[in-house]
Amino acid sequence: MTELVRTREDLAKARAAMTGSLGVVMTMGALHAGHETLLRAAREQADHVLVTIFVNPLQFGPNEDFDRYPRTLAEDLAICRRAGADVVFAPSREEMYPEGQPRVRVDPGPLGEDLEGQSRPGFFHGVLTVVLKLLQLTRPDLTLFGEKDYQQLTLVRRMARDLDVPVRVVGVPTVREPDGLALSSRNRYLSPDERKAALSLSAALRAGAEAADRGHDAGEVLAGAHRAFGAGAPGARLDYLVLTDPDLEPGPVSGPARLLVAAWVGNTRLIDNAAIRLAPRS
Numbered sequence: 001m002t003e004l005v006r007t008r009e010d011l012a013k014a015r016a017a018m019t020g021s022l023g024v025v026m027t028m029g030a031l032h033a034g035h036e037t038l039l040r041a042a043r044e045q046a047d048h049v050l051v052t053i054f055v056n057p058l059q060f061g062p063n064e065d066f067d068r069y070p071r072t073l074a075e076d077l078a079i080c081r082r083a084g085a086d087v088v089f090a091p092s093r094e095e096m097y098p099e100g101q102p103r104v105r106v107d108p109g110p111l112g113e114d115l116e117g118q119s120r121p122g123f124f125h126g127v128l129t130v131v132l133k134l135l136q137l138t139r140p141d142l143t144l145f146g147e148k149d150y151q152q153l154t155l156v157r158r159m160a161r162d163l164d165v166p167v168r169v170v171g172v173p174t175v176r177e178p179d180g181l182a183l184s185s186r187n188r189y190l191s192p193d194e195r196k197a198a199l200s201l202s203a204a205l206r207a208g209a210e211a212a213d214r215g216h217d218a219g220e221v222l223a224g225a226h227r228a229f230g231a232g233a234p235g236a237r238l239d240y241l242v243l244t245d246p247d248l249e250p251g252p253v254s255g256p257a258r259l260l261v262a263a264w265v266g267n268t269r270l271i272d273n274a275a276i277r278l279a280p281r282s
């Protein structure tokens with residue numbers, strides 16, 4: 001049985017009733033098979049599974065999609081039930097932020113200003129603040145995040161290490177459609193033509209990974225990824241396409257690396273990334 005709780009008080013009661021280990025999956029709802037994979041991974045690794053569903057206003061910019069973000073609680077609960085979640089915590093804005101906007105926020109440091117942080121100022125302050133609040137409220141043994149949001153996963157890991165948060169952060173590989181598109185709640189904004197154009201992101205990553213496998217260097221890998229992005233159906237506008245170290249640290253890249261892409265398709269902003277292996281520098 002999956003219990004829906006709406007308040008901190010009921011959450012505390014549900015938490016107190018859990019005797020074994022707890023895995024927490026944080027989401028903004030509009031759940032899809034990517035989220036379900038996180039829930040099933042939690043089910044395998046912990047005695048209890050708790051899902052949070054909260055569209056966090058703190059991480060949306062003034063011109064972003066907070067108001068139109070899909071809210072589908074009934075369908076989400078059915079997915080949580082199917083995946084064997086014990087508890088769903090779906091608080092209201094007032095329940096999460098009873099005193100309004102918090103004056104103290106988690107500072108994500110320099111990585112928080114780069115990539116997603118550059119395009120979405122304040123985004124990671126909002127994400128890490130709500131993640132830390134949810135960790136305090138649920139006190140899990142492990143928490144699972146998707147690699148689809150790779151910079152977010154990296155920063156949550158960094159926060160747990162740097163601020164001594166006693167939780168194991170588990171990364172889960174990206175779940176894709178058969179044609180390569182990464183599953184994302186925002187995919188439901190796409191028209192049929194935009195859905196075709198959205199394939200430019202995964203095509204760029206695939207081309208980059210293939211170039212790396214053929215032994216090409218970082219410059220050639222990036223150039224191949226750019227060409228593949230441009231060769232896709234028209235309609236995708238690149239925000240960034242970068243090749244970095246797997247921890248997103250600045251500096252030259254060789255050996256294991258990460259290729260990350262963000263693009264606009266119509267009014268929808270999508271992100272994706274892939275692990276790639278460059279030849280070690282000789």
Ligand SMILES: Nc1ncnc2c1ncn2[C@@H]1O[C@H](COP(=O)(O)OP(=O)(O)OP(=O)(O)O)[C@@H](O)[C@H]1O
Pocket residue numbers: 026027028029034035037038144145146147148149172173174175176182183184185186187
């Ligand atoms: N395709 C996917 N594969 C694996 N994990 C995913 C996938 N999509 C989302 N997740 C993970 O699910 C968690 C909750 O993400 P969120 O609710 O924002 O979904 P989303 O699909 O990323 O939404 P959005 O389209 O708004 O970015 C995050 O840890 C995210 O990385």
Ligand SMILES: CC(C)(CO)[C@@H](O)C(=O)[O-]
Pocket residue numbers: 026027028054056059127130131149152
């Ligand atoms: C981690 C998260 C639930 C925080 O609001 C959100 O950024 C998301 O869904 O990835």
Ligand code: BAL
Pocket residue numbers: 059149152
């Ligand atoms: N999927 C990460 C949350 C966001 O884009 O707002």
